[in-house]
Amino acid sequence: MLSAESEASLLYSAKHVLPARAKLNLSLSVLGRRADGYHDLQSVMVTLALTDEVRILTAQFDHSTQRDEIADGSQKSTRAALDSMTGFDADAERSFSGEATALDWRVSTNQPTIPDNQDNIAWKAALAFCRAVGISPAAMIFSVDIVKNIPQEAGLGGGSANAAAVLRYLYRMWHRVGANAFGIDPHHLTHTVLEKAACTTGADVPFCLRGGIAFCEGVGERMTPLTLRSSYPVLLAIPPLAVKTADAYKRLHRARHESDVRLQPQQARFSNREALIEAWQDAFNKDALTAIAPLVNNDFVDVTVRQNPAMIRLFTALQDTGAPIVSLSGSGPACYALFEEREACRTAKLRLQKLFPNVRFINTTLSPEEDVLNLS
Structure with a gap:
């Protein structure tokens, strides 16, 4: 037994x-x-x-x-x-x-x-x-x-x-x-x-x-x-570029030192963190990407995208799709475009695949639901 x-x-x-x-x-x-x-x-x-x-x-x-x-x-x-x-x-x-x-x-x-x-x-x-x-x-x-x-x-x-x-x-x-x-x-x-x-x-x-x-x-x-009601279509673009996070931080520090930047634009626009959080939730409540777009930013765009001609071309092409939001995830190199409609997202992928055959494009969606830690 x-x-x-x-x-x-x-x-x-x-x-x-x-x-x-x-x-x-x-x-x-x-x-x-x-x-x-x-x-x-x-x-x-x-x-x-x-x-x-x-x-x-x-x-x-x-x-x-x-x-x-x-x-x-x-x-x-x-x-x-x-x-x-x-x-x-x-x-x-x-x-x-x-x-x-x-x-x-x-x-x-x-x-x-x-x-x-x-x-x-x-x-x-x-x-x-x-x-x-x-x-x-x-x-x-x-x-x-x-x-x-x-x-x-x-x-x-x-x-x-x-x-x-x-x-x-x-x-x-x-x-x-x-x-x-x-x-x-x-x-x-x-x-x-x-x-x-x-x-x-x-x-x-x-x-x-x-x-x-x-x-x-x-x-x-x-x-x-935060809460977001819509699962917007996303087009991911992953170029064959290695970006080490530690190196990205070094380039960011160097760029800030050279330009004497101490406060980033998004922090400068809001008096405190509570105001920034409230602005994000207010934008999500409007349920439109055009309301969210003004808040989207990534400090690493300056060093991962704008210092690399190939990344500039890819980023510009994503913007040319008409997507309301285009940005970088983490320190990169993955870029993304958010769309209101799935068909526009799929069409953009087909067009960009022809222009950038060495870039991996993935259609997915936002998934804003929390993972519940249940015991079942």
Whole structure:
């Protein structure tokens, strides 16, 4: 007969296919560099209907492999672990990640250019989850295949979306059976704690965890939800251009230093953040792209687009489609155009594919509904 612990472990094993939605930046303002090396941002982000597939092949807890120092007084150690998670903590993350060298885990993708296993952000998300609930990573068996549809390193948050999907799944399963296997109160793992775990994984992961549409601040961890009724058609344009985020920030700092820019235009137009958030929600309430367009901006357009002749041509061609909104997502290189009508979006794709055969064009839509962290 199975022991209670073994039974819980078997119940936790399941095969699930999870959608992981891409994100789009409707605005992105870089306010300055923080003492920890990260940047303070203000950004309105929205999820897209474009998704990766995160296929959970195995996710099991095995209480018998839990380390003694964590197993003893698990309630107390779990509470301490949760309380300690206040945001990015590189030293703690490196220390905890040291346990990852001999785990019975596997993370793989269908793209050879994306790292597998411990170098994949989905693996890092599972590690952050273990740290959040106060268990040893060795107490979990974890196997995931990721089918990539979101272009990588394009500013669309594909890796962050994968990490968020893993966190949502583990959260649900922890509340269903995992916490009981360790004698831990599952209610200690709240939505807030999960968002802190997301924050330790990557800057865009907290937003991807929640999804929908939100005004994001800090490094992306502080979110004010917004509402948008329409799922506007989107044309994504991904050129064969590598844009490293760190290099993009360096170019932005250099450009600002050379022009002595201290305050970006969008911040200069509004007296405070509350006024800016209100302006965004008022624009969304009008349910017209022409109302939203004046608020759309991305500081990286100056360095990713306007310093590259090929990007200028692509960006100009998108504007020439007549789309009410054309901008850049993240630090690029993905550009996008928002349309009122699907047919206009499809027509633009067909025309631009002929003009730019080396650019990948994708028709999708905004997907402004939040991901609900239910336990079913």
